[in-house]
Amino acid sequence: MPEPQPEERRIHHLDARSLRGLAHPLRMQLLDALRFGGPATASQLAERLGESSGATSYHLRQLAAHGFVVDAPEHGKGRERWWKAAHEGLMFDDALFVDANPSVRGAIDMVMHEIATKHARELSTWLGNRHTWPEQWAHGSDMSDMNLRLTPELARELIEKLHAVIESYRDLPAADAPDAELVRIHTHAFPITKDGEATR
Structure with missing residues (x-):
């Protein structure tokens, strides 16, 4: 798959096809790991997420087929295949929210609930660890x-x-x-x- 151009790197607009390609908990975790942790191999991601490398490799290929991740050959050595996120963020096309197709509705519900769960987990992690941050971050955070x-x-x-x-x-x-x-x-x-x- 060709490398996205700079102006295309910022936001990936989800249509019905790409939404269905993303709607899997492990795929969403893999994409987040690459977006926030930087390029990695399937084996590295498997270790980080507690999954098998076979599972991470399969789902990375599915993400690539839908344009969410691309090869990162500049990081590779030998036969290792490195991946990186193709975009910095995601945006839902408005038409998805009025699509009557049950598979689209199911996919958007799954993706939205995974995002909400991730937000709750991130906030809980901050609350559990805020005492480890410098005091000024108490005034630089908000809930x-x-x-x-x-x-x-x-x-x-x-x-x-x-x-x-x-x-x-x-x-x-x-x-x-x-x-x-x-x-x-x-x-x-x-x-x-x-x-x-x-x-x-």
Whole structure:
């Protein structure tokens, strides 16, 4: 598969076909491991994730077939095959959320629940380990929730503005400062009933 061009590397837009190619817990773990841990071999990923190298190798090939990962030959030595993430992030095409195909609905539900589980795990890990970080990170972290009364259009506008603010911090010079760390940012926005439930 050809190496994506620089302008294509940022975001992979999920359509119905690529969504079904991603909708497997191990594939999502492999993609995250490559996105956040850098290039690796199937054997290295197997050891990191507690899986067999046969399983990681198979699912890496499936991810490659759907454009999520590519070869990283610059890291290879001999017959080792190295992989790297093809993009920095994922975005769902709006049409996926109204697709009536049961397999698409099942795939999007699976992927969204895996993402939510990962977010909860990351937050729990931070809470369990925050005492090991320098004190200033207590003021450089956040766990907030709030309610706004919005229309779907205003909610979408808010989400887009939040994403734009986050993007504006991506290439700031401070990122090279000695005390700079990789900061994980989650944004969740969804409607709830008056009693706080996300169901009607």
